[in-house]
Amino acid sequence: MKRGWRMWAPPLVVLTGAVVGVLGAALAKFGNPPNMGLCIACFQRDIVGALGLHRAGVVQYLRPEIPALVLGVVLAAALSRELRGRSAPSPAFSFVLGALVMVGALVFLGCPIRMTLRLAGGDLNALEGFAGFGAGIWVGTRLLRRGFSLGRSVPGASAPIVVLPALAAGLLVFVVVKPTFIFASSKGPGSMAAPMLASVGAGVLLGFLAQRSRLCFAGGIRDMLLIRSPHLLVGLVAALLAAWLANLALGQFKFGFADQPIAHTDHLWSFLGMALVGLGSMLLGGCPLRQFVLASQGDGGAFAAIWGMFAGAAVAHNFNLAATPVGVPIGGKIVVVGGLVLCLALGWSVREE
Amino acid sequence: MTDPQLTVDARGSACPLPVVRAKNALENIRQGRVVVLVNDPVAKENVSRLALHMGCSHHCEQEGQGYRITIDKPGGHP
Numbered sequence: 001m002k003r004g005w006r007m008w009a010p011p012l013v014v015l016t017g018a019v020v021g022v023l024g025a026a027l028a029k030f031g032n033p034p035n036m037g038l039c040i041a042c043f044q045r046d047i048v049g050a051l052g053l054h055r056a057g058v059v060q061y062l063r064p065e066i067p068a069l070v071l072g073v074v075l076a077a078a079l080s081r082e083l084r085g086r087s088a089p090s091p092a093f094s095f096v097l098g099a100l101v102m103v104g105a106l107v108f109l110g111c112p113i114r115m116t117l118r119l120a121g122g123d124l125n126a127l128e129g130f131a132g133f134g135a136g137i138w139v140g141t142r143l144l145r146r147g148f149s150l151g152r153s154v155p156g157a158s159a160p161i162v163v164l165p166a167l168a169a170g171l172l173v174f175v176v177v178k179p180t181f182i183f184a185s186s187k188g189p190g191s192m193a194a195p196m197l198a199s200v201g202a203g204v205l206l207g208f209l210a211q212r213s214r215l216c217f218a219g220g221i222r223d224m225l226l227i228r229s230p231h232l233l234v235g236l237v238a239a240l241l242a243a244w245l246a247n248l249a250l251g252q253f254k255f256g257f258a259d260q261p262i263a264h265t266d267h268l269w270s271f272l273g274m275a276l277v278g279l280g281s282m283l284l285g286g287c288p289l290r291q292f293v294l295a296s297q298g299d300g301g302a303f304a305a306i307w308g309m310f311a312g313a314a315v316a317h318n319f320n321l322a323a324t325p326v327g328v329p330i331g332g333k334i335v336v337v338g339g340l341v342l343c344l345a346l347g348w349s350v351r352e353e
Numbered sequence: 354m355t356d357p358q359l360t361v362d363a364r365g366s367a368c369p370l371p372v373v374r375a376k377n378a379l380e381n382i383r384q385g386r387v388v389v390l391v392n393d394p395v396a397k398e399n400v401s402r403l404a405l406h407m408g409c410s411h412h413c414e415q416e417g418q419g420y421r422i423t424i425d426k427p428g429g430h431p
């Protein structure tokens with residue numbers, strides 16, 4: 001029986017967390033937007049914009065990190081024989097939950113990874129995000145213990161195993177070839193980018209390690225609440241500490257609430273936006289990063305969730321739901337509150353006996 | 354009550370439901386055996402970790418396409 005410190009802090013989870021932190025800080029130094037060296041939600045949103053599926057001109061860029069992450073996951077899963085198809089038990093629910101998680105993240109201005117990177121860069125507005133994220137996860141654990149379930153998947157052939165790597169490879173070709181139908185921002189966060197090879201390398205490394213370590217930013221807090229196990233939470237803590245140290249070393253640390261890069265000071269909506277991300281992630285079974293890992297290794301439910309996240313990004317920017325450094329639009333506030341109510345209703349009513 | 358046995362079939366359930374169901378089952382008995390069926394390596398790792406955290410002995414075996422995890426809860430842990 002394996003016991004001792006490895007049970008509490010598995011080295012691979014700590015390593016993956018630390019790599020997330022260092023890559024996040026380094027990619028920002030290399031050219032990605034400040035405190036946004038890595039962000040699943042922001043980068044999906046940028047890709048959606050690059051494909052012309054939303055018209056917010058400042059956030060359109062075909063971020064190589066996301067397709068590279070998919071390929072890194074596929075490589076790791078293939079080597080460990082974990083590339084296996086599973087059906088989506090409730091694809092419609094997964095799609096809607098994915099979309100809501102994305103809107104919540106774009107109201108806060110970051111997924112759980114960017115929330116961690118923002119705090120590590122001294123942005124104290126991320127503290128409200130952490131509080132909201134934790135609160136959403138706590139509510140989610142109550143619903144899970146009460147019996148919430150999206151149903152059971154069955155093993156078998158699954159589209160994600162073929163579709164996602166093919167799409168990822170196609171997007172990387174577009175990154176290199178730069179066809180004219182791909183949009184690219186000339187100003188704003190979408191115009192800031194690390195060198196392509198650095199982004200691709202970071203994505204593949206993150207995907208590989210995330211698949212092997214099972215790192216999940218929501219799962220870390222959930223397992224601490226549910227079974228008092230810090231084995232995933234140490235990954236989040238490692239990411240925070242590594243990014244903080246890297247930011248200090250790179251001269252990127254700026255402490256305070258005001259004038260933080262790509263952030264607003266609307267405290268209530270930072271809290272509620274991340275509460276929606278936390279609760280939605282609980283009902284989906286993992287944070288946005290984990291959804292990409294699961295989908296890339298063949299999980300149909302996570303596959304539906306990431307399409308929901310892409311759709312949520314398009315909707316958020318087409319219909320003015322996403323926050324800006326100025327604040328949160330009324331539409332974003334309405335969808336966050338409505339999304340929280342919908343998640344609670346789903347979590348309460350959808351049960352498996 | 355002596356050595357009751359419960360079986361939790363968590364095959365096909367998404368993370369963290371296998372752990373939640375196993376935990377609920379273990380908390381509902383004073384002592385005895387809980388058998389958890391899963392078909393995912395991550396679920397196997399998570400349920401095994403739960404057993405360790407709850408101070409229970411366990412062992413895993415391959416069963417078809419999945420795994421059977423047998424958890425023994427010792428007495429004195431109500």
